[in-house]
Amino acid sequence: MSFAIMCSGGDAPGMNPAIKKFVDYVYKKGSTPYLIYDGLEGLIDKKIKKATHSDVSGILHNGGTIIRSSRSKRFFEHSYRMQAYYNLKEFGITKLVVLGGDGSFRAMQIFSSEFELNFVGIPSTIDNDIYGTDYCLGVDTALNVIRDALDKIRDTASSFSRAFLVEVMGRDCGYLAIVSSMISGAEVCVVPEVAFEPKELTKRLKDEVQNGRNYILAIVAEGSKKTTEVFNWLQDDIGMETRVSILGHIQRGGNPTVYDRLMAFDFTIIAVDHLLVNNNSNKIAVYKKGEFGLMEIEDVVSNKYQLPKHYLDALNLLD
Ligand code: F6P
Numbered sequence: 571m572s573f574a575i576m577c578s579g580g581d582a583p584g585m586n587p588a589i590k591k592f593v594d595y596v597y598k599k600g601s602t603p604y605l606i607y608d609g610l611e612g613l614i615d616k617k618i619k620k621a622t623h624s625d626v627s628g629i630l631h632n633g634g635t636i637i638r639s640s641r642s643k644r645f646f647e648h649s650y651r652m653q654a655y656y657n658l659k660e661f662g663i664t665k666l667v668v669l670g671g672d673g674s675f676r677a678m679q680i681f682s683s684e685f686e687l688n689f690v691g692i693p694s695t696i697d698n699d700i701y702g703t704d705y706c707l708g709v710d711t712a713l714n715v716i717r718d719a720l721d722k723i724r725d726t727a728s729s730f731s732r733a734f735l736v737e738v739m740g741r742d743c744g745y746l747a748i749v750s751s752m753i754s755g756a757e758v759c760v761v762p763e764v765a766f767e768p769k770e771l772t773k774r775l776k777d778e779v780q781n782g783r784n785y786i787l788a789i790v791a792e793g794s795k796k797t798t799e800v801f802n803w804l805q806d807d808i809g810m811e812t813r814v815s816i817l818g819h820i821q822r823g824g825n826p827t828v829y830d831r832l833m834a835f836d837f838t839i840i841a842v843d844h845l846l847v848n849n850n851s852n853k854i855a856v857y858k859k860g861e862f863g864l865m866e867i868e869d870v871v872s873n874k875y876q877l878p879k880h881y882l883d884a885l886n887l888l889d
Contacts, residue, residue: 573665573845574658576606576613577639578674581822582694582708584830585635585669590626591838592667597623599846604663609670610642610677613654618661630831633711633823635669645677648684655685664688665845667838669707671695672871675854679871682852690841691854691867692834696822699743701873702865703856707837710829712739712821713749719817720754724787733786733810735801739821740791746821747791748881758788758804760796763877764887772807779810786810836862 575592577585589605596603605625607617619625629636644650658666666689668678675691682689693700696712716738727734736756738746744761751759757775760766775786788804790797797814804812826834840855840862853864882888 571601572604572663573601574604574606574663575667576609577635577637578609578668578670579641580695581635581639582696583633583711583824583826584707584834585694586629586632587826587831587834588669588692588838590630591835593621593626595839595842604661605637608638609640610645611640613657614644614650616657631825633825651681667841669694672700676871679867686850687852688845688849689852690844692837692841697740697743698745699875701875702870705857707830707834710827711824714827715821715824716750717753720750723815727785727787731784733804733812735788735790735812735814737790737792737797737816740793742793744791744877747789748885751789751885756787756789759885760790760794760800762791762793766796768803775808
């Protein structure tokens with residue numbers, strides 16, 4: 571049996587440990603692993619190679635992905651999907667593991683509705699926005715990068731009378747913002763899921779500033795598109811000199827944490843074990859309430875991830 575692995579969409583720390591486990595485990599099970607380079611673009615262009623143990627040695631501790639990734643526009647055209655399918659056939663690959671996020675799983679859902687496929691997707695995105703799973707690979711590492719940045723920003727913030735606005739990633743989802751607000755004790759958290767209506771907060775913060783508060787930390791999720799508005803609010807309504815830090819792509823880098831490495835191993839084993847005994851089955855591996863499982867690709871892509879209510883509640887973001 572021939573298996574292949576590829577990464578698609580934004581890279582996430584934990585992809586390399588998953589790739590290593592995939593190659594070692596597929597060989598252990600007596601099958602042949604292949605690597606698809608450059609994601610769906612590489613699948614179209616036949617960048618496929620039989621894997622060796624040495625391809626994946628010494629990669630566990632590295633962020634990013636040794637087989638690279640891409641956001642493929644071409645894959646949304648049927649003719650390129652057909653080309654991709656025939657490339658898999660040519661190599662005799664009948665089992666596929668896809669490390670990716672929401673957009674990649676949507677592409678795979680279309681692909682699997684047209685051609686006979688057998689794949690398992692492993693949620694891999696620092697945004698943590700995949701329906702059906704509490705955890706996506708890369709999130710713990712990204713949160714630790716953000717925590718480190720916030721701890722440092724607090725040092726300088728507390729030395730001046732200033733507000734600091736930190737923009738964190740999350741294309742449509744505020745998960746990174748709410749968790750990093752909780753663990754850093756930020757005074758303000760703005761996410762795409764909740765309208766920014768700061769009337770009461772303005773009054774409270776102004777009172778606090780009058781009573782001696784000398785700095786404010788505000789965390790804004792990129793997906794809210796509120797960075798400029800929150801900056802103006804801090805400067806003009808709260809009346810505090812404000813600095814902005816956009817953390818950007820450093821959040822996607824860094825050595826995968828212990829947790830991301832262990833999750834990568836478990837997700838990969840679930841995926842390969844399922845593919846070993848199933849045909850024509852297209853699933854996403856999920857981790858829900860402390861347990862691993864598999865969900866139909868249709869259920870995952872047709873539903874929207876919701877932020878945990880108790881987190882929103884902890885930040886007073888519920889109505
Ligand atoms: O991978 C997820 C993510 O990092 C989002 O948080 C962000 O909006 C997007 O990818 C950035 O994409 P790109 O690296 O293509 O600019």
